[in-house]
Amino acid sequence: MTIQSGTHAIESMQLEERRYPPPPEFAKNANAKADIYNKPLEDFWREEAQKRVSWFKPFDRVLEWKLPYAKWFLGGKLNVCYNCVDRHVEAGRGDKVAYYWEGEPVDQKRTITFKDLQAEVVRFANALKKLGVKKGTPVGIYMGMVPELPVAMLACTRLGAPHTVVFGGFSADSLAGRLNDMECELLITQNEGLRKGNPVPLKKNADAALDQTPTVKKAVVLRRTPSDTPMKDGRDIWWQDLVKDASTDPKTCPCEEMDAEDLLYLLYTSGTTAKPKGIVHTTAGYLVGTATTHHYIFDIKPDSIYWCAADIGWVTGHSYIVYAPLCNGTTGVIYEGVPDFPDKDRWWSIIERYKVDVLYTAPTAIRTHMKWGPEYAKKHDLSSLRLLGTVGEPINPEAWIWYRENVGGGKTPVVDTWWQTETGMILITPLPGVTTLKPGSATKPFPTVEAAVYNDAGEEVGPGGGGYLVLKRPWPAMLRGIFKDHDRYVQTYWSKFKDVYFAGDGARIDENGDFWLLGRVDDVMNVSAHRISTIEVESALVAHPKVAEAAVCGRADKQTGQAIVAFVTLRGGAEGSPEMLRELRAFVGEKIGKIAAPANIVFTPDLPKTRSGKIMRRLLRDVAENRPLGDTTTLADPAVVSEIDRRAKTEAAKEEASA
Numbered sequence: 001m002t003i004q005s006g007t008h009a010i011e012s013m014q015l016e017e018r019r020y021p022p023p024p025e026f027a028k029n030a031n032a033k034a035d036i037y038n039k040p041l042e043d044f045w046r047e048e049a050q051k052r053v054s055w056f057k058p059f060d061r062v063l064e065w066k067l068p069y070a071k072w073f074l075g076g077k078l079n080v081c082y083n084c085v086d087r088h089v090e091a092g093r094g095d096k097v098a099y100y101w102e103g104e105p106v107d108q109k110r111t112i113t114f115k116d117l118q119a120e121v122v123r124f125a126n127a128l129k130k131l132g133v134k135k136g137t138p139v140g141i142y143m144g145m146v147p148e149l150p151v152a153m154l155a156c157t158r159l160g161a162p163h164t165v166v167f168g169g170f171s172a173d174s175l176a177g178r179l180n181d182m183e184c185e186l187l188i189t190q191n192e193g194l195r196k197g198n199p200v201p202l203k204k205n206a207d208a209a210l211d212q213t214p215t216v217k218k219a220v221v222l223r224r225t226p227s228d229t230p231m232k233d234g235r236d237i238w239w240q241d242l243v244k245d246a247s248t249d250p251k252t253c254p255c256e257e258m259d260a261e262d263l264l265y266l267l268y269t270s271g272t273t274a275k276p277k278g279i280v281h282t283t284a285g286y287l288v289g290t291a292t293t294h295h296y297i298f299d300i301k302p303d304s305i306y307w308c309a310a311d312i313g314w315v316t317g318h319s320y321i322v323y324a325p326l327c328n329g330t331t332g333v334i335y336e337g338v339p340d341f342p343d344k345d346r347w348w349s350i351i352e353r354y355k356v357d358v359l360y361t362a363p364t365a366i367r368t369h370m371k372w373g374p375e376y377a378k379k380h381d382l383s384s385l386r387l388l389g390t391v392g393e394p395i396n397p398e399a400w401i402w403y404r405e406n407v408g409g410g411k412t413p414v415v416d417t418w419w420q421t422e423t424g425m426i427l428i429t430p431l432p433g434v435t436t437l438k439p440g441s442a443t444k445p446f447p448t449v450e451a452a453v454y455n456d457a458g459e460e461v462g463p464g465g466g467g468y469l470v471l472k473r474p475w476p477a478m479l480r481g482i483f484k485d486h487d488r489y490v491q492t493y494w495s496k497f498k499d500v501y502f503a504g505d506g507a508r509i510d511e512n513g514d515f516w517l518l519g520r521v522d523d524v525m526n527v528s529a530h531r532i533s534t535i536e537v538e539s540a541l542v543a544h545p546k547v548a549e550a551a552v553c554g555r556a557d558k559q560t561g562q563a564i565v566a567f568v569t570l571r572g573g574a575e576g577s578p579e580m581l582r583e584l585r586a587f588v589g590e591k592i593g594k595i596a597a598p599a600n601i602v603f604t605p606d607l608p609k610t611r612s613g614k615i616m617r618r619l620l621r622d623v624a625e626n627r628p629l630g631d632t633t634t635l636a637d638p639a640v641v642s643e644i645d646r647r648a649k650t651e652a653a654k655e656e657a658s659a
């Protein structure tokens with residue numbers, strides 16, 4: 001498809017002329033200085049790998065690049081858990097806090113030092129060993145934001161067992177699909193999560209998933225709430241019972257020596273087909289890439305209190321709540337619940353309590369706080385904040401300014417960081433002591449990263465023009481493929497243009513070489529900073545017995561970035577009804593997860609198609625974008641339907657004329 005330029009979003013960005021150079025004090029003490037951009041790729045990463053990671057055996061070579069697969073730090077041996085936990089304790093930093101954890105109920109808090117973390121990880125790893133987990137055993141994890149989630153991930157990496165963490169908001173079907181794809185042998189879950197004071201039935205979902213996952217033989221269940229939880233004999237074991245007699249002595253469970261390129265984890269993400277892709281991340285490159293970016297971009301100091309307010313179930317949480325901060329020995333905050341429990345100032349009370357100096361979140365969260373008003377932030381002393389970050393979708397300049405003014409006291413740099421599940425680490429970003437910020441721009445590629453914008457013909461577009469974002473050189477944390485699917489890996493990322501990685505995003509480079517991200521160009525929607533593919537939602541809808549056909553697209557939404565609009569044709573010419581609407585939303589929620597439930601459903605007797613039978617998605621997008629759709633739905637709105645019809649006819653006539 002071609003990039004739509006001249007849309008409102010692009011125009012408003014072009015008009016954005018505010019500039020924020022780094023505050024001089026910040027620049028003087030910053031981890032990254034301007035000369036960081038000067039080093040050649042291999043020198044840069046060799047030095048970072050030596051500085052930031054402890055190796056059991058040093059690597060022989062920095063990079064082997066056999067397109068489309070890269071290997072980094074070849075020959076090196078290391079262990080991620082050792083780097084994230086043990087070595088800090090060995091170096092005498094065992095009493096430093098690794099995580100301040102806040103449960104959603106205000107009275108539930110835990111302070112976990114690196115020594116505590118080590119004890120918990122060793123104990124749980126010993127327990128997993130009893131269940132037969134060893135190097136190479138695939139493990140599924142389906143939990144909420146409890147400290148035991150990073151403990152479980154680290155225990156896996158200690159044993160050399162690759163994990164896949166499935167976001168706790170995903171449904172039983174989504175969980176089952178991922179466990180089956182990775183052929184997991186064990187699932188770690190919890191009885192219930194908490195969300196706005198209500199229980200989230202994780203174990204119940206897991207039970208439904210495990211009915212369909214023949215390879216999973218055991219489930220470890222953390223008791224998070226006192227509720228009754230049915231346990232299946234022979235399969236389910238309480239976490240608390242399992243660890244009772246397990247030793248916490250690190251000598252009883254040494255860190256497995258792993259090769260630089262051994263599988264660390266899979267994380268599933270949406271693409272343009274219904275089947276989620278198992279993104280492959282390996283050991284050394286991932287750890288070096290995330291730890292390095294974390295150090296420079298977030299300007300982490302030894303006494304930093306850093307809070308990445310994402311969910312560990314997404315890549316942001318994997319890289320920047322768990323692996324990078326722990327590798328850097330940073331004190332982090334983990335919060336279990338929603339931002340408005342018990343009130344809308346919960347986040348700000350957390351920042352005040354722990355004196356957080358770096359906050360990293362998504363534009364959708366900032367817009368939610370904007371909607372609630374700045375008075376909630378004003379109630380708290382946020383003066384500890386030195387730096388703010390965003391990720392997940394383009395940030396509108398208004399939200400950027402609001403964030404800086406009302407959260408950052410009008411003084412903090414705001415780093416808008418672009419990256420993906422596939423990239424593993426941040427790739428386009430300001431460096432807060434170096435870069436002059438422009439609200440709405442992710443500014444420059446990280447040192448050694450070579451990004452460009454191509455037109456349809458695969459030529460580089462000059463300053464000002466829109467096009468497709470590509471990456472021309474490998475980076476350490478890049479994906480090492482899609483699990484068990486080489487062809488799809490090549491097709492998705494390496495086929496649109498020769499020899500460059502195609503990110504699926506539109507972008508523009510301005511006259512200063514700064515990048516402005518313009519959103520997805522494929523059939524992937526971005527809802528509350530989470531990627532959801534149109535076809536996945538369509539498949540879920542069509543699985544409903546009353547649905548004949550469905551087409552789905554995203555429309556702009558003030559709060560969630562994009563919202564999902566579904567066009568649905570019911571079987572037997574049946575008409576839509578409010579009940580049907582509710583039923584379908586709940587159905588998609590069950591199939592995929594609530595986040596994928598359409599905001600609007602338009603019931604229409606027919607979907608507009610080309611003569612070759614392809615759904616005219618662009619047309620549906622136009623309809624969804626240009627029509628004021630009701631908050632929850634527009635039911636068989638005759639005007640919408642006739643609009644679809646009218647446009648379909650016009651398109652058909654055009655096709656006819658050009659045939």
Ligand code: PRX
Nearest residue numbers: 391392393394416417418419420421517531
């Ligand atoms: O479209 C881009 C958007 O999020 C996509 C990646 O989504 P996911 O793999 O779920 O990872 C999200 C967190 C890393 C990208 O293809 N995106 C991410 N960050 C930005 C962004 N769009 C614009 N600006 C960003 N800073």
